[in-house]
Each structure stands twice: as structure tokens, then as C-alpha cells.
Amino acid sequence: MSRILCALGLALLVAACGGSESPPRDLDNACSIARERPQYMRAFKQTERKWGVPVHVQMATIYQESRYDSDARTPHQYVLGVLPMGRLSSAYGYSQALDGTWEEYQRETGRSSAKRDRIRDATDFMGWYMNKTRERNGISLSDTRNQYLAYHEGHTGYARGSYNAKSWLVRISDQVAARGEMYRRQLAACS
DSSP states (O other): OHHHHHHHHHHHHHHHHOOSOOOOSOTTOHHHHHHHOHHHHHHHHHHHHHHOOOHHHHHHHHHHHHTTOTTOBOOEEEETTTEEEEESOOOBTTTTBOHHHHHHHHHHHTOTTOOTTSHHHHHHHHHHHHHHHHHHHOOOTTOHHHHHHHHHHHHHHHHHTGGGGOHHHHHHHHHHHHHHHHHHHHHHHHO
8 A cells, every 4th residue: 555655646746846748749730739739729719719819820829929838938137148137028838928917817807817837828818818909909810910919019019010110020920920821721721
């Protein structure tokens, strides 16, 4: 009996220290992601039903924000190049939601136990945020490029056109849109 308890205790310890799940292997293939992580597809489809944000828009945004890494964080800042001073921002998880925006989402949706490192919570957050973008900025939920720009810059920043001064961001938003279209075509072929 003590062997069983010891083995169970060891298994629990390993599970507790296991950390986050690694990203899917082939991030350029939506069908492969769907096969490898069916829970991702359930989350994407649930968000599409609830909020109307197409699966491919969610997938392309999560790819750009975190590369499907549930524990993604911004890099550390350093003083004099060596002394760590904290992270560049509070962005965390699949959706790279900032602390304040995540807390607003939790308050408004009543989802106080939602976590940024859970795919279903991250996609629900994106659905909530992108609907606010549609309401405030008039951007269609299927417009991957402009939804991404507003996601990155915030609703006010997008409305001011702050992205126009950031050629790198405009280029990235075009890449996000192209990835979204690639995912859309792939998903139509593998369904």
C-alpha cells in the first residue's frame, strides 16, 4: 500500500511541476493544429458561436501574439544592459492580454476565475475584445488585419491611427491577415 501512495505522491508532484503545455508542432497548418489539439478547436468554435469571431481570425491573432504558448510573456527590461528591471508589459498567455484589460474583461463578463493561460478563456477574451472593437471602431469581425491592429494598439490608439507611424506594425498586420486567410483555406479543406 505504501508503494502505491508513494507512486501517487510522485505522480502528483510531477504533475504540479509539469508547467504549461508546449505549443502545437506545426503552426503553419491549421488542420494539424486541429488534430493535435482538439481542445483548441472546441474553444475557437465556442468563441465563434458566442461572439461571432471567425476561427481563422482567432487562430491568426493567437499565432502572432504568443505562437500558441500558454505561458508567453514579454521580455525583461534591463538597466545598463545587465540589471533586470521587470518585463516590458504585463501581457501574458495565449492572448497576451494586459493586466488591466484582462481585469476589465473579467468584471464585464462575470468570469472572475478566467485565466490567460487557458485556451478557452483566452479565446473568449478575444471574442469579447474584438466585439468591443466592432462597436467602437466599426471593424468587421472577419477583418483580420484591422482587428489585429486594434488588438495591438487598443481601441483609442486604433481610432487615432497610431499604427500609421509604425511601419513594422502595418507589415505585421498584413502578415496576420495572410496567415488568417491561409488558416481559413486550410480549415475549409480539412473539415
